[in-house]
Amino acid sequence: MTRFLLRRILFGVLVLWLVATTVFLLFFAGPADSVARRLAGPRAPIEVINQIKDTLGLNRPLWEQYVSFLGNLLHGDLGISFISQTPVTTLIVQSLPGTLWLVAGSAVLWMTAGITGGVISATRPRGLRDRVTTVLVLAGISVPTFILGMLMIYLALSVFPWFGLGPGPYISPLVDFRGFLQVMIMPWVCLAVVQAAVYVRLTRGSMLDTLGEDYIRTARAKGAPEHRIIYRHGLRAALTPVITQFGVDIGTLLGGVVVTESVFGLQGLGQLMIRSVRDGDLPVIIGAAILAAAFIVIANILVDVAYSFLDPRVRLA
């Protein structure tokens, strides 16, 4: 187990290094003038270009720039935003809680709804409850997030204004818990609706496979009650593919939930990323990309560890 973890972590570091290097080359390879021009924009005056070349040290050889880039990265120094002149780390630390809370809260909702819905569908395939869930799932998958979000905002503001729900920037639960809930509930539900739909289908398929296994028949022959057969013998084994997908999703979403954050005006990582791409704020783009990659790497390691707890046949080595 320890050896497995060490190897996976080493591998993860390798992935991150590759991501960092690719991003670096993407932006910095080429003659200094064209790099600076790319950063400054086509209409920037020559003085600005020269200034950029000086501050970023673009006249140095590429490998020297690369070494200092990696060195800074290792010290957690992602540079200073061109636009706001604040350190990128500060910007990220400011935006991270919003995204974290959004994904965490939403994950609880969608996993609960998705797995419950999947189990209900699978126990009586083609029954009434299965068909109802299928319709809901299709609806959830088909509605674009921003439409759903805007519909929710409309309802919250004009039909049920007494709930006090509304879009707005992230508020820390430590500062104002009520305000935190008022801001977060709608994004949670909005993101969870889309995700839950996928998880219902996934759980249903996986459960149907497991419920067809011989050991389910053995459990029946033992005289085990139905709920025990479904949850203890069926669901436990059926969860493996669900967890895999969960890990991938969490990793991707933590890197930035762009649409949901934008619709609800939540100041999260997704928002930060969009803004920096629009403004050509290079240090922030690089920082956000590496962070997103780190989330995916970590989530996948956690999934592999979770396997070994879910299925004793998986031996981590």
Added chain:
Amino acid sequence: MTVLEVRDLAVRFGETQAVQGVGFEVARGEVLGIVGESGSGKSVSVLAVLGLLPPRAVVSGSVRLHGRELLGAQEKELTALRGKSMAMVFQDPLAGLTPVHRVGDQVAEAVRVHQRVSSKAARLRAVELLDLVGIPDPARRARAFPHEFSGGMRQRVMIAMAIANDPDVLICDEPTTALDVTVQAQILDVLRTARRETGAAVVLVTHDIGVVAGIADRVLVMRSGQVVETATVDDLFYRPRSPFTRTLLDAVPRIHDHPARSGYSGRPVLPPQPAPAHPGDARSTPPVPAHSGEARSAPPVQVGWGAVRRGGRAVLEVEGLVKRYGRGGWVVDRVSFDVRAGETLGLVGESGCGKTTLLMEILALGAPQGGRVVVFGRDTAGLSGRERLGLRRDLQVVFQDPMASLDPRMTVHDIVAEPLRAHGLPIDRVGGLLRLVGLEAEHAARYPQDFSGGQRQRIAIARALALEPRLLVLDEPVSALDVSIRAEVVELLLELKARLGLSYLFVAHDLAVVRRIADRVAVMYSGRIVEIGPVEDVFAEPRHPYTRALLAAVPVPDPVRERARSRLLLSGDPPGDHLLRPAGPPSGCRFRTRCPLYPGLPSVLGSRCVSEEPELGAADGAACHHSSGGIG
């Protein structure tokens, strides 16, 4: 006293009538055998008794347990009975145990579902039960997961689970089919114990009529969903009334008789399949002529032993072949044998003994990790890719499971033509090849799933013969087939060999099949050949204690002899059958941990088994220090 009474049972799946008019009764302590081939409705019948069929099955008739009607009873009522009054042991113990729970917990669950006891008490009871069914060190092993158990051990767990609540009826559905013959003998013994301990009425479903001879009191024979005959075991074997029972008995190979008197005697066997041979075949597929390329092959390397009595050139020589995976133990360890032209070598051994690995090493036609493989006089180690491809024409393979080894998306024509295409040969021979194996040329347009198991194996054989090979390697070619079909395919193989002048390397765990088809037999244990010799000699006078145990473990389809004979039960599992295998084999003789001779040897003699690994001599014989019976 009748415990279970079934009357006029019928099961229908949609339009298909699976079972009709089945009736039987079982008394306390009695064993009823239900025998039939696959698809005869025997499993469906017993599943219907327990109410375990899928909801789309329509069941009618009457099933009474202690006079209480079960058909049409509430699911709740049935759940209360299942596992308590009626318990079941299923065929495949790997798929039958939940992989994510510890075996002890699964047995304890069976206890707790029906008895109001603490989880601690249930666990203790589970350990007791595991002990009863012969799991060594049960307290520790209860904490293991199913995949850490061998097949036999898993089946013991299944039985422990079934007898957890002292059931009145114990239904066993092919409980030994997935197991090796020595393990089968052990499990049948455990079932006897289970019956004694619980006094249950036992219903034993099996396709192997030999199994019922030794354990059943009465036998019910099924065919196409109906009862053909019900009789006491003695009446059934000695005075069968129905012709079907007679043919079924005839099809059972008897390893202890002379082959001429055995079932595989060339007598017509049911059901009438397309005749294996058409007179016209010889024209479309001429017998394989001596290959023109043969001249290029180097003079065959003579392997010293066994050459005395056997003529013919060696088509395959294996010398000191070694194969190991990773840092684990040897899977194949210094194995040597040869196959002569026109000869069949049967390779027998239990699961995990390395027979399939050995085959794959030969078929790889590459450089082995150790030793050498010489095919038609050519050492495979130094072959170029082109030479290897050429050699493959002469060496073809038939795999075990014809259901899985034929691509369901390809027509029979494409399957049989594929090797021809691969070697750039004209594909107009497909029709002839199909007729050669007893199929119609018109079958070529259909897909494998339109054929029965036996017919599919014929297709696989046709595919293997497409390139006119001289040596066929057959990996358990009939073990997935019913007894009567098995006999037909074996006859086909014998006939093809005679007509086309083939040599076979025939791997099987079924000793009776090997006896019928092979000229020589090699017995493998734990990666080594422990005995080799002419089939008649080895079967009549086995010299290695393992060979003796293997032969003794095969159930004899003769109730009186089966009851009378002393059981030489081999303890333990085949060494390759579980993942918990220690890093290497024991010192000295590998078989000594299971050897029935070894414990009885005086320490002077026994020490040799520990210190020195017995080797096969230069001639045929057995790799045992005490092969003459343990005295010297």
